[in-house]
Amino acid sequence: MTASAACPSFAGYRFPAEIISQAVWLYFRFPLSLRMVEEMLAFRGIVVSHETLRQWGRKFGQAFANGVRRRLPCAGDKWHVDEVVLKINGVTQWLWRAVDQAGMVLDVLVQSRRDKQAAKRLLRKLLKRQMRAPRVMITDKLASYGAAKKEVMPSVEHRQHKGLNNRAENSHQPTRRRERQMKRFKSGGQAQRFLSAHDGINNLFHFRRDHVTASEYRAARALAFEVWSDISGVTART
Template sequence: MESVARSRPWCPPGSAFAGFRFPAEVIVLAVRWYLRYGLSYRDVEELLAERGIEVDHVTVYRWVQRFTPLLADAARFSRHAPGDRWFVDETYVKVNGVWRYVYRAVDQYGQIIDVLVSTRRDAAAARRFLTRALRMLKVIPSEVVTDAAPVYRAVLDELVPAAWHHVEQYANNPIEADHGQLKRRLRPMRDCRLIEPHRW
């Protein structure tokens, strides 16, 4: 008889929940809702209340800060290996109440390669961003798609001279669309709060 494997929702180890009043399933569900959909902490509080679970939005915030890294680590097992076609761009968002440039890259699968928050939009920031992405992933892209900003050409010639630098109009739409998702995600939050000094 052929057995059918059933996928179960992932849950962090029980020890991660020591001292928490609510069951692990409730906490993970709340964090997943917050991360997956364009919800505020108060939205999650309301959704839980509709299900008979009374949780303050500040508690939801604390859960998100505590368990997001665990969920991110678990999600890596279902990711593609990092692709060799990168889409690189920067956007402008509020971080801790101050406008900052956010350098971002995604691969051909839509996976986030890396993120860097910078006070400046210049060659030094682009070099720092790409250097770290290359060092962390240990993947050399065969193609890097950017907008026509001149700083990228010099930085890419320096760091990945063998990669094709593609700047054709509309070629960078994947990262532009990803920026849109980021900004929609930040809108209900009113602002972005950095958890770590350099990476989200």
């Protein structure tokens, strides 16, 4: 095992790191329910309950996502920001998400409001994590974005046009698929925890398929698997 110094500890767990990391990868990488992952592992002769899988996701998901973030190159200088509604137990919540021009998710934030204060909270969170302001911020025509930007990063160019923000809107699609698979999120906190890990992990496997050859795509995928193996502390398969 060639574990990274930053990988989480598997000490005290009955199952080895390889099984735990694969289960976490399956759950966050693909639109699978916990019971589906349980059945896939059972096919391999690995008997583990869906509740144990849930605990593994909570324990290791965000840790792996943090490891991915440390390994990826700096985000682009063009931020696309958008928000979509989440219905959680009959209550309206708003999922705010920012992506760069390559489609890499910069951050997500679940909030109960869709106003200037909510937009300011997202922008401040982004600046703290990215440690620099973007060159351009692109949003739809929600007035809250312009009001928040004037206070948080007034010198940044702001383009407001619904047609320009398709990249951010498209980034919500995997969330919608997971929302359906999970039969909706149970709380705002659960949605925040899951999506923070989900989007962070999937950034590692965000491959361009257009204008690349099959060999280039496979090379990028192999490199992502190597990084994942190092982050999760599991020897990569060759």
